[in-house]
Every structure is written in C-alpha cells, then in structure tokens.
Amino acid sequence: MPCLLLLKKVTADQERFLAVNMVVRAGGKNGVVLADTTTYMCLEMSPNVAPFSLHKMRSKSCRQMPHSPDNHAFGERLDDAKTDRVYIGSCAGEKNEDHFLSAA
Numbered sequence: 681m682p683c684l685l686l687l688k689k690v691t692a693d694q695e696r697f698l699a700v701n702m703v704v705r706a707g708g709k710n711g712v713v714l715a716d717t718t719t720y721m722c723l724e725m726s727p728n729v730a731p732f733s734l735h736k737m738r739s740k741s742c743r744q745m746p747h748s749p750d751n752h753a754f755g756e757r758l759d760d761a762k763t764d765r766v767y768i769g770s771c772a773g774e775k776n777e778d779h780f781l782s783a784a
Contacts, residue, residue, distance in 0.1 A: 707745070707752075 696713045703711030715723075723729050745751045 707748070 700711035700713060743753050
C-alpha cells in the first residue's frame, strides 16, 4: 500500500505542485492534495478520466526514512519512533510560506 500525505486547504496551483513535489523529494512515493473545484471541473471535462475514489480511512499512517522511498514504516510500528530531524530541500525555493505549509 502506498504511503499517503493528504493536504487540505492548499489552493493555488503552484502551491499544490510544490507541496506534492516536497513529499516526493522527502522520500515519499506520492503526495495527495485534496481536490478543489478546479480539479473537479477539469475531470468532468476530460473524456479520458475514469471515475475513482480514494478512501482516506483505509490508508495507513506512514513515516519515510532515508535513503530510499522503500524505507518506511507504517503507523503500527511507530509507537516508540522519534523524529529528530526534518529536511525541506531547495525544491521549496526557500520561501517562508513553503516552510509554514510543510510544517502545518
């Protein structure tokens, strides 16, 4: 099962792209931003998109670790794990707004 990060209230297209890019660069296999009205409108207008749904409640909490996206642990194994360091790479463009978004 892929690890998911669900982000809420990310509205501007550039910010949505940046947040997902940061997830992947941090070692995640994918980042998911909840769809907004623009996304739904694009999906409705596209003839090549099949209906799908994402079940957040079926997803497991996941922590990514160095040095490979395959190095991860699901929530059940995180009870005694501590985060001692977090890296936000240069893909964030070193803007404070991006750091605040990733820390939220």
